[in-house]
Amino acid sequence: MTTHSRDVSAIIDPVKLDRLAEVAVKIGLQLQAGQDLVMTAPIAALPLVRRIAEHAYKAGAGLVTPFFADEEITLARYRNAPDASFDRASGWLYEGMAKAFAGGAARLAIAGDNPLLLSSQDPAKVARANKANSIAYQPALEKIANFDINWNIVSYPNPSWATQVFPGDPEDVATAKLADAIFAASRVDGDDPVGAWKAHNAALRRRTEWLNAYAFHALHFTGPGTDLTVGLADGHEWHGGASTAKNGVTCNPNIPTEEVFTTPHARRVEGHVTSTKPLSHQGTLIENISVRFEEGRIVEAKASRGEEVLNKVLDTDEGARRLGEVALVPHSSPISKSGLLFYNTLFDENAASHIALGQCYSKCFLDGATLSQEEIAIRGGNKSFIHIDWMIGSDRIDVDGIGKDGGRVPVMRGGEWAA
Amino acid sequence: MTTHSRDVSAIIDPVKLDRLAEVAVKIGLQLQAGQDLVMTAPIAALPLVRRIAEHAYKAGAGLVTPFFADEEITLARYRNAPDASFDRASGWLYEGMAKAFAGGAARLAIAGDNPLLLSSQDPAKVARANKANSIAYQPALEKIANFDINWNIVSYPNPSWATQVFPGDPEDVATAKLADAIFAASRVDGDDPVGAWKAHNAALRRRTEWLNAYAFHALHFTGPGTDLTVGLADGHEWHGGASTAKNGVTCNPNIPTEEVFTTPHARRVEGHVTSTKPLSHQGTLIENISVRFEEGRIVEAKASRGEEVLNKVLDTDEGARRLGEVALVPHSSPISKSGLLFYNTLFDENAASHIALGQCYSKCFLDGATLSQEEIAIRGGNKSFIHIDWMIGSDRIDVDGIGKDGGRVPVMRGGEWAA
Numbered sequence: 001m002t003t004h005s006r007d008v009s010a011i012i013d014p015v016k017l018d019r020l021a022e023v024a025v026k027i028g029l030q031l032q033a034g035q036d037l038v039m040t041a042p043i044a045a046l047p048l049v050r051r052i053a054e055h056a057y058k059a060g061a062g063l064v065t066p067f068f069a070d071e072e073i074t075l076a077r078y079r080n081a082p083d084a085s086f087d088r089a090s091g092w093l094y095e096g097m098a099k100a101f102a103g104g105a106a107r108l109a110i111a112g113d114n115p116l117l118l119s120s121q122d123p124a125k126v127a128r129a130n131k132a133n134s135i136a137y138q139p140a141l142e143k144i145a146n147f148d149i150n151w152n153i154v155s156y157p158n159p160s161w162a163t164q165v166f167p168g169d170p171e172d173v174a175t176a177k178l179a180d181a182i183f184a185a186s187r188v189d190g191d192d193p194v195g196a197w198k199a200h201n202a203a204l205r206r207r208t209e210w211l212n213a214y215a216f217h218a219l220h221f222t223g224p225g226t227d228l229t230v231g232l233a234d235g236h237e238w239h240g241g242a243s244t245a246k247n248g249v250t251c252n253p254n255i256p257t258e259e260v261f262t263t264p265h266a267r268r269v270e271g272h273v274t275s276t277k278p279l280s281h282q283g284t285l286i287e288n289i290s291v292r293f294e295e296g297r298i299v300e301a302k303a304s305r306g307e308e309v310l311n312k313v314l315d316t317d318e319g320a321r322r323l324g325e326v327a328l329v330p331h332s333s334p335i336s337k338s339g340l341l342f343y344n345t346l347f348d349e350n351a352a353s354h355i356a357l358g359q360c361y362s363k364c365f366l367d368g369a370t371l372s373q374e375e376i377a378i379r380g381g382n383k384s385f386i387h388i389d390w391m392i393g394s395d396r397i398d399v400d401g402i403g404k405d406g407g408r409v410p411v412m413r414g415g416e417w418a419a
Numbered sequence: 420m421t422t423h424s425r426d427v428s429a430i431i432d433p434v435k436l437d438r439l440a441e442v443a444v445k446i447g448l449q450l451q452a453g454q455d456l457v458m459t460a461p462i463a464a465l466p467l468v469r470r471i472a473e474h475a476y477k478a479g480a481g482l483v484t485p486f487f488a489d490e491e492i493t494l495a496r497y498r499n500a501p502d503a504s505f506d507r508a509s510g511w512l513y514e515g516m517a518k519a520f521a522g523g524a525a526r527l528a529i530a531g532d533n534p535l536l537l538s539s540q541d542p543a544k545v546a547r548a549n550k551a552n553s554i555a556y557q558p559a560l561e562k563i564a565n566f567d568i569n570w571n572i573v574s575y576p577n578p579s580w581a582t583q584v585f586p587g588d589p590e591d592v593a594t595a596k597l598a599d600a601i602f603a604a605s606r607v608d609g610d611d612p613v614g615a616w617k618a619h620n621a622a623l624r625r626r627t628e629w630l631n632a633y634a635f636h637a638l639h640f641t642g643p644g645t646d647l648t649v650g651l652a653d654g655h656e657w658h659g660g661a662s663t664a665k666n667g668v669t670c671n672p673n674i675p676t677e678e679v680f681t682t683p684h685a686r687r688v689e690g691h692v693t694s695t696k697p698l699s700h701q702g703t704l705i706e707n708i709s710v711r712f713e714e715g716r717i718v719e720a721k722a723s724r725g726e727e728v729l730n731k732v733l734d735t736d737e738g739a740r741r742l743g744e745v746a747l748v749p750h751s752s753p754i755s756k757s758g759l760l761f762y763n764t765l766f767d768e769n770a771a772s773h774i775a776l777g778q779c780y781s782k783c784f785l786d787g788a789t790l791s792q793e794e795i796a797i798r799g800g801n802k803s804f805i806h807i808d809w810m811i812g813s814d815r816i817d818v819d820g821i822g823k824d825g826g827r828v829p830v831m832r833g834g835e836w837a838a
């Protein structure tokens with residue numbers, strides 16, 4: 001931590017920071033008495049880690065174990081390490097975390113890394129290090145991806161991130177602005193954030209129940225540059241807001257969250273669609289994406305900026321050209337209203353309705369937990385190493401639900417819920 | 420990290436801090452190309468952790484994995500956690516570390532915690548948490564205690580520690596003074612610290628070779644309040660400075676280090692001895708210790724301050740009343756000359772000749788690695804859950820070596836080497 005970035009944390013509102021910690025523990029995790037907690041955080045997020053540890057212990061936590069990552073140490077590796085270093089990862093640590101999760105621990109991640117930290121490093125080394133880490137992380141990630149345990153992600157306004165979001169401002173001003181944006185999006189700017197989250201979760205639940213009652217065969221998106229029919233997977237289920245893990249704990253994995261989302265049918269997507277916000281992918285901005293689908297597969301892809309990176313993404317594997325998620329977010333969501341590009345999916349995917357290339361969520365099927373990989377594929381679930389969300393919603397987008405019989409129900413009009 | 424303590428780190432000489440990092444990697448660890456490194460550190464020591472990571476990668480490290488502990492989070496646990504928390508420990512993490520060591524990783528610990536951090540917490544909770552942690556740490560500690568791998572401890576002038584060592588000074592002045600004391604004691608205040616350590620290691624090696632050639636039956640300490648004969652274990656071996664781990668790497672486990680040390684005979688210590696410096700034990704100062712030994716066992720113990728704590732220590736187990744180490748340090752050692760009490764064994768035991776209550780080091784026997792626990796006990800090696808060093812040397816202490824035949828050789832006169 002440089003002397004510079006240290007002073008910056010002093011300008012972050014301590015009351016709202018404490019509320020964010022409280023929400024992370026009580027709503028994000030619903031941490032249970034006696035439950036251990038494993039945390040990961042950028043070292044700049046120490047003030048939030050401390051507040052979360054305090055709320056966790058007050059909630060009856062067994063042991064809170066934080067792990068800190070430091071951007072300077074990461075850069076020291078890229079600048080100084082021998083070539084062989086970039087194929088190494090701490091598998092022993094991730095295996096240990098998997099053991100902790102299997103033993104009942106909850107998981108909290110604090111996001112806030114500089115999204116462009118590695119943008120000037122050798123992309124081949126970055127890719128190798130990411131791959132080694134992904135493989136090593138697998139045993140721990142599985143417990144989270146399978147929703148075996150209650151888990152949560154919240155964000156901290158790391159100065160190195162803030163200066164990306166507010167490039168025209170000095171670091172302290174940018175950090176204060178990003179802090180305010182995070183607090184507003186995370187619904188901790190009012191006096192009763194826990195109450196606000198309960199109301200928000202109830203609203204999202206009503207919305208998923210409404211969509212699940214219709215059990216649409218497809219959604220039809222129309223608007224400028226967009227005429228897209230997204231078939232929904234057979235036996236799909238809409239999710240949003242709070243959700244119950246296999247350990248029986250109801251938690252909010254993402255803070256903020258505005259979306260309701262489900263699994264599209266990987267072989268039933270037709271038409272064309274245009275992105276409505278830039279996509280930030282590993283340090284590159286991809287703008288004005290325009291793609292055409294045939295039988296679920298992207299057969300044509302253009303972008304006004306970053307087209308090469310987009311095509312590389314689409315060539316990752318067979319599933320990278322098909323959809324794994326479709327999500328609805330009203331244009332009036334607080335994150336959308338901020339007008340900011342956060343360069344962070346946790347925020348940006350909650351600013352507008354979106355689709356994701358790649359891997360689907362098995363939990364977005366009725367009785368998803370009991371389905372085999374093969375059954376999921378038969379029902380239209382997509383499989384890929386990637387999952388990349390990009391925004392297709394705006395105040396000029398209409399969405400219809402199409403029933404099995406072809407009947408239409410207005411879902412969104414001008415970017416807002418129609419019913 | 421408070422804003423306060425952050426500013427303090429800016430006054431620590433960056434050139435000497437970088438030299439300390441270089442010495443830790445090149446002398447302390449002799450880190451090998453391709454070797455992974457597991458580090459633990461107080462979060463305040465981040466500036467040193469960053470320098471060490473850079474030197475480690477320059478030396479060819481595979482992956483550097485740092486773990487940070489935060490005093491505020493530790494206190495949050497004592498202030499807020501439910502009672503059951505104090506029997507918990509992260510065994511999964513220590514088991515993972517043991518796996519990393521078994522896989523070839525080296526180990527570096529940065530010391531610098533506030534020695535009085537827990538002094539106002541419930542001693543029963545502190546004891547329970549320590550016990551749970553010790554048991555969980557066992558698999559990782561074994562690899563270090565058995566010297567399977569190269570390992571090292573260095574220190575960082577954490578402001579919370581500095582204000583204990585220099586209670587009369589403001590935090591920034593105290594930190595600057597402690598930094599200077601650490602740099603001097605760690606021999607990084609000159610232009611060629613690596614060269615200085617090579618010379619120092621050679622001097623310690625000559626001293627251990629001289630003592631090992633005599634293979635004394637006992638040492639006889641005399642001085643004010645002291646007339647103590649310390650029998651040396653059968654087949655004992657003197658160690659000091661650099662030493663070769665079982666993985667073949669020669670490293671300096673402690674920085675600083677001034678002592679040469681060996682294993683006394685647990686059943687052949689006779690006479691009385693008076694401490695020459697206060698002993699800081701878990702937040703309590705024990706002063707003017709005076710004990711009497713009969714057949715290796717302490718049969719009488721007094722102290723002008725902290726006598727109750729001393730007697731509790733002696734009652735830990737049967738081995739706590741017997742000696743596990745005897746060490747010689749000349750009165751002119753740099754740490755002794757500083758005149759400081761560091762409240763940290765890494766420094767204080769290198770300020771004067773000392774003895775340790777409790778567990779012996781199996782490496783301080785000829786062919787120690789091949790001896791069973793039983794064989795070590797037969798030769799006079801002591802066994803205990805504790806190992807507590809306390810100072811008995813000064814400029815008024817003489818030491819004689821006594822041969823098997825009763826012949827005497829002057830070893831120290833007036834606290835300095837006699838030959």
Ligand SMILES: [Zn+2]
Pocket residue numbers: 259261325327349354389
């Ligand atoms: Zn989404």
Ligand SMILES: [Zn+2]
Pocket residue numbers: 325349356387388389
């Ligand atoms: Zn997504």
Ligand SMILES: [Zn+2]
Pocket residue numbers: 678680744746768773808
């Ligand atoms: Zn010693």
Ligand SMILES: [Zn+2]
Pocket residue numbers: 744768775806807808
């Ligand atoms: Zn010792």
